[in-house]
Amino acid sequence: MSHVSFYRKWRPQSFEELIGQERVTRTLQNAIRTGRVVHAYLFAGHRGTGKTTTARILAKALNCAQGPTPTPDNTCPNCQAIAGGHSLDVIEIDAASNRGIEEIRELRDRIRLAPTEGRKKIYIIDEAHMLTTEAANALLKTLEEPPEHAVLVLVTTEPHRLPPTILSRCQRFDFRRVSQREIIARLRHIAETEGFAIEDAALTLIATAADGSVRDAESILDQLGAFAEGPISAQDVQAVLGILAEEVSLRLAASVLARDAPAALELVGQVINEGKDVRQVMRTLLDHFRDLLVLRPGGAGEVIDTTERRLQALREQAQTTTVEEILRALNVLSAADAEARWSPQPRLALEIALIRLCRPEMDPTLEGLRTRISALEQRLGTAAAAAPPAPTSRESAPAKPSPKGPLNATTPAVVAVVAPPPGLEHEAPLAASTVVIEDVRRSWARILEEVKRTKMFCHALLIEGVPLGIEGDYLVVGLRAGYNFHLDHLHRPENRSVVEGAIARVLRQHLRLRCTILDGEAEPQAAGPAVTAQTDPVVAKAMQLFGGEVVEIKDA
Incomplete structure (x- = not known):
């Protein structure tokens, strides 16, 4: 006799042999026991979970010589004919190849005929979602009022593709994916019965590759039985299936x-x-x-x-x-x-x-941009939390600039509330009269660098502004016409505190930030005199690291 595939040889023949579908089998058995079998069922779920097999077992339970019974004996002529696939009262239709309206009309005409051997005539429509719209509409009347001797079972892996009018006429059962534990137990039983050894690691890999499908798992086991000469190992499974360990x-x-x-x-x-x-x-x-x-x-x-x-x-x-x-x-x-x-x-x-x-x-x-910004903000947040006390000298060295990169204003930012640097509260601040706008303009590049070190987003906003003047304890910064977005965000407390903290650290003076939009005719003032060698942050950093002094300045 020729070899029979495991998934056919080990197809369940009763409700008790089905694994992983206890809810479905219990409901059907109770319906058969109490005489509450309906005329139309819809079996939906993942491939290889027992939908068509359950439909055949239901047919045996209804037509068994000892029935209707929830436990068909599988020995009577009706059960054996259904199991062998040659029963005249169980008609399986492949909707993928018989999906047109003519096939459904033929079914509608044949369904009136009484069963020849059993009590019921069961029509199993496999891949029901493949029916055309016209064919599905032609099936509606038959589903709603079938003959008393007929039971229709629609089987599908994609119930969402069926029209709502069909779904509402059927009693639906959803078949779940079978767990790895249940598949492993099933495969171990088959292997022991068939007489070959298999490692537990190999069983785990097969169950994982099957993805909840018992049929797939049994097919893989059948293939491995022909591949391996001795006990089936995990390496055999990886070689046959091409999966990663x-x-x-x-x-x-x-x-x-x-x-x-x-x-x-x-x-x-x-x-x-x-x-x-x-x-x-x-x-x-x-x-x-x-x-x-x-x-x-x-x-x-x-x-x-x-x-x-x-x-x-x-x-x-x-x-x-x-x-x-x-x-x-x-x-x-x-x-x-x-x-x-x-x-x-x-x-x-x-x-x-x-x-x-x-x-x-x-x-x-x-x-990628979001990832870079998130990493940068984390580094800046860590650096701000662990920063050493600021030097007391006015010419503190600027921090190393952060890596440059484009910013997205809608990217979530870590709110940095900058407190006065250590030691500042004990040092008398400069009087307001000693800080003039020229001081701010000369130190504007350093202020921008300090803001950039703390929060890149604020630096992108502030770099578009120029210092206009000092009014009381307010530093007025001008923005070009049309930069209302920058103005609104700079006035937000979490961003304004960053800028004011940078000003305090550079100028040793508490100044509050006020932004304004310049008139269309007015040209923004230059941000003070050109940055000199002594105030350029890069030059200052180089002098701090390597020592030396500026001896000559050449125009670029």
């Missing part, structure tokens, strides 16, 4: 989170040279970062269907990153996966995605 996916994700581009590219090169499919590598990474996203905010591990060892490793890795970084990785990898589907060089798409993840400064997208 847990350790490899953890190392690759760790390289991405550590922004180690050479290590990530080297690891990808190794797995591809071993024959792994590029898109399989992408899907594995996507699944890995999805699991990290679930665990990072403190999510329950029960949501992730995996082993305890991998779950612990994921928890540890999730603590090394942030939700924003995980979301960015998911977005970049999803886009790369979609691009690789049609790209003649999918490996290039994966490598570009990894470089973008490891080197945000090389990523020109909005996600």
Whole structure:
């Protein structure tokens, strides 16, 4: 006798043999036991979870010689005919190839005929979502008022594609994905019965690759039984399916989170040279970062269907990153996966995605910009919290400029409320009369650098202004016509405090900020005399680091 595929040989023959669908089987058994079987059912759910098998078991339960019974005996002629697929009272229709209105009209005419052997005539319409709109409309009347001897079972993996008028006429059962634990137990039983050994790690990999489908898992096991000469190992599963080992996916994700581009590219090169499919590598990474996203905010591990060892490793890795970084990785990898589907060089798409993840400064997208700004704000926040006391001399050296980069005004910013520098409250501030607008203009470049060190967004706003004058304890800064956005944001308390703090640290004078829009005819004044060598922040920093003095100034 020729070999029969495992998923056919081990197809459940009773409700008790179905795994992972207890809610469905219990409801159907109770309906049969109490005589409350309806005329139309809709079985919806993931592939390979037992929808068509349940429809056949329902047919056996209704037409069994001992029935109707929730436990068909599988020995009577009716049960054996249904199990063999040659019962005249169970008609299976593939809606993918019989999807037109003519086929539905033929069904409507044939459904009136009485059953020949059993009590009921069961019509199983597989892939029901493939019916055309006209065919679905032609089926409506039959679904609403079928003959008393007829039961229709619609089976689909995409119930959302069915018209609401059909959904409302059926009793719907949703089949869930079968858990890894149940699939592993099923595969272990099959392997023991078939007489070959398999490692627990291999069973875990098969269950993971099956993605909740029992049929897929049994097909993979059948394939591995022909591949392996001895006990089936995890390496056999990886070789046949082309999937990544847990350790490899953890190392690759760790390289991405550590922004180690050479290590990530080297690891990808190794797995591809071993024959792994590029898109399989992408899907594995996507699944890995999805699991990290679930665990990072403190999510329950029960949501992730995996082993305890991998779950612990994921928890540890999730603590090394942030939700924003995980979301960015998911977005970049999803886009790369979609691009690789049609790209003649999918490996290039994966490598570009990894470089973008490891080197945000090389990523020109909005996600890369947000990542750079977030990292910069974190560094600035840390530096501001741990900054040493400011020197008491008036000519304090300016801080090293932050890396330049474009800013987005809508990007969430860490609000920096700048307190007076240590020691300032004990030092008598300069009298208002001693600070004139010329002092402000001479020190304007240093003020801008101090603002930039504290908050880049405020620097981008203030750089468009020029100091106009001092009115009491207010420093008036002029902005060109049309810069109302800058004015509004500079007047916000969180931004104004940054500027006023920078002024206090540079001038040793508490001045409040007031911005104004210049008249259209008035030209903004120059920001004071040209910056001299003594006041240029770069020159001052060089003199501080290397010593020396300015001996000659040449015009550029």
